[in-house]
Amino acid sequence: MEREQDEQFVTVVITQLVKPGCEKAYEVWLKDITSVARTYLGHLGTNVIRPQLGVRNEYVIIFRFDNYENLKVWMTSRDREYWLNQAQSLVESDPYVQQICGLEAWFSIPGQPLKTPPRYKTALLTWAAVFILINLLSTFLVPLLRGLPHLIISLIVTILMVVLLTYVVMPRVSRLFRWWLYTK
Numbered sequence: 001m002e003r004e005q006d007e008q009f010v011t012v013v014i015t016q017l018v019k020p021g022c023e024k025a026y027e028v029w030l031k032d033i034t035s036v037a038r039t040y041l042g043h044l045g046t047n048v049i050r051p052q053l054g055v056r057n058e059y060v061i062i063f064r065f066d067n068y069e070n071l072k073v074w075m076t077s078r079d080r081e082y083w084l085n086q087a088q089s090l091v092e093s094d095p096y097v098q099q100i101c102g103l104e105a106w107f108s109i110p111g112q113p114l115k116t117p118p119r120y121k122t123a124l125l126t127w128a129a130v131f132i133l134i135n136l137l138s139t140f141l142v143p144l145l146r147g148l149p150h151l152i153i154s155l156i157v158t159i160l161m162v163v164l165l166t167y168v169v170m171p172r173v174s175r176l177f178r179w180w181l182y183t184k
Contacts, residue, residue: 009044009064009065009066009067010064010065010066010067010068010071010099011062011063011064011065011099012062012063012064012065012071012075012097012098012099013060013061013062013097013098013099014060014061014062014063014095014096014097014098015058015059015060015061015095015096015098016058016059016060016061016087016091016095016096017058017059017091017092017093018051018058018059018090018091018092019089019090019091019092022089022090022091025090026059026087026090026091029083029086029087029090030048030059030061032083032086033080033083033087034046034048034061036079036080036083037063037074037080040065040070040073040074040077041070041073042065042066042067042069042070042071042073043063043064043065043070043074044064044065044066045063045064046061046062046063046064047061047062047064048060048061048062049061049062071099117181121180121181122181125173125174125177125181126170128173129165129169129170129173130161130165133161133164133165133169134157134161137157137160137161138157141156141157141160142157
């Protein structure tokens, strides 16, 4: 299991409650810590889900790394420790940290604690989404690309497919099928 984990993309979801009135200072802190995280080997990106005004001052910060070892270097670094100490006066408690690997990130529902559904369910929904998407792209996009070399067509289709799956399809599929995904 540990070897498998080392070879997968790893995502860490950190939830933090910000003290009322400290939002501007927290935003500055957030910009600084994400800038530092970018300098670490294997960092693939950071996303921030900001709180809904007037509802709850909860920030969700998502760090993505190319493997577990590189994530571990960041999570145990003096840089991260320094920045966490800088934020202590801005937050209500220690951050809540969740780590997920691979495709599990597609099956998280924003604003809710991260639970990973059984792998057979994620595999089945992923297969269905890929099947439908590849057929739609083959039917509507590939004819427009005729005349290009097959490798270029493949490159365009796979890039578009991954982007659509990650940012459009899987978040919606996860929400639509959450009743099935998270029942035992």
